[in-house]
Amino acid sequence: MRDALAALTVSGLLLSAGCGSNSGSDTGSSQPGGSPAAPTGAVTVFAAASLTESFTTIGEDFETANPGTKVTFNFAGSSALATQINQGAPADVFASASPKNMATVTDAGNGDGTATTFVKNQLVIAVAKGNPKGIKALADLTRPGLKVALCAEQVPCGAAATKALATAKVKLTPVTLEQDVKGALSKVKLGEVDAALVYRTDARAAATDVDGVEFPESAGAINDYPIIVLKNAPNKAGAQAFIDYVVSDKGKAVLTAAGFQAP
The missing domain is CATH 3.40.190.10 (Periplasmic binding protein-like II)
Known part of the structure; x- marks a missing residue:
């Protein structure tokens, strides 16, 4: 009887250990070691017209650093872009040339989180x-x-x-x-x-x-430039990765070379 109980106990421990091992291997979208998965897919960025040259360069650099991504831009006046977003235009990121136009989007509930000021312009x-x-x-x-x-x-x-x-x-x-x-x-x-x-x-x-x-x-009359992931972004992970690149040292170097000022 004691031998049978011992066998059952060992079997139970092995089963429990096996279940724990399966649970621990489910890392979701993370890479081994817990790092986030690399961004993929299309990222659509609505950006102020004054960002055309610098964001075009940053977009190309971002794609090179993240194979499998494709950044598409819509450059225009910030007020027009805010209107398009609030009317349902599909986009992942909004980069405005002023907090006022950013507020038009966030006050309407179309921002995801808090906007980050990344540069200034004069x-x-x-x-x-x-x-x-x-x-x-x-x-x-x-x-x-x-x-x-x-x-x-x-x-x-x-x-x-x-x-x-x-x-x-x-x-x-x-x-x-x-x-x-x-x-x-x-x-x-x-x-x-x-x-x-x-x-x-x-x-x-x-x-x-x-x-x-x-x-x-x-x-x-210096303008702050805020940037945000949009609430209905089709690719939120890609959107956040793009913003992270914009505020990285590599992104800052491009923006500074273009004449933008630090926030």
Whole structure:
């Protein structure tokens, strides 16, 4: 009888150990050792137009670092992107050029977690190469006959321009109001206007065609850039991995080289 009980006890211990071993091998999406699985699949990023050059580079670097991923961008004015997201446009990540437009998305319940500010940006006066009109300050933009382009006020670059002009006590009537900073910059590049208020990063990206004139009032109208995973993101793991890459040392190096400032 004692031998039978002993046999049953040993069998029970072996069965229990076997069950424990199976449970421990279920690591879900983690790699051996508990590290998260590498991101895969498509990642759709809605990003402010001023991020076009730097995010394109970061997207390529991210794909190289994570084989099996594909990053697709939708670059536009932050206000337009916020509207598209709130209307149900499928996207994984939103990178805005201002907290106000980010709040439009998060207040509607379409953000997942808390937005992270990853860079800042500052305005300059974009002028034709060589600055043929000799523009040195915001007040120069009021000269008779001078054509100026601004971003629309609901767009972050337009809101910043409005604030800077108010600080300088300069009133001007632009010949055009553009829906994103690239639109305003293109007017200068095409010679359709003499100057435009754009981000420093955009003027730097177009340095072969334009010069950027710094002005002191821009220091009081610096825009924060927040980024967030979206609530209905089809690829949340990929979205978070992309954001992690943006704020990594490699991502920061690209953004700094483009002229963005640390948050």
